[in-house]
Amino acid sequence: MTDESKPGRKPRVTDEEILQLFRDTDDPVLSTGEIAAELPIGRSATYKRLSKLRDQGKLRGKKIGGRNTVYWLDDAATDKSEQSP
Secondary structure, eight states: OOGGGSSSOOOSSOHHHHHHHHHHOSSSOEEHHHHHHHSSSOHHHHHHHHHHHHHTTSEEEEEEETTEEEEEEOHHHHHHHHHOO
């Protein structure tokens, strides 16, 4: 089942738009709060989307204390996507 066919509200932000934020930054990692500040979706929705991208192998993540997690692009996934037509 694709995201478009799932019931409920459709995301206002694509996965590609989220990944592009990582490509466009000079920072090695970004926090959920930093990403949420750049998107028209809330922090909770941002966390869920980042977790999904991590589970899909498109991002890597690490808890850094408390409820804070930082994320970064998975180099292997990035290399594969750049090779795809």
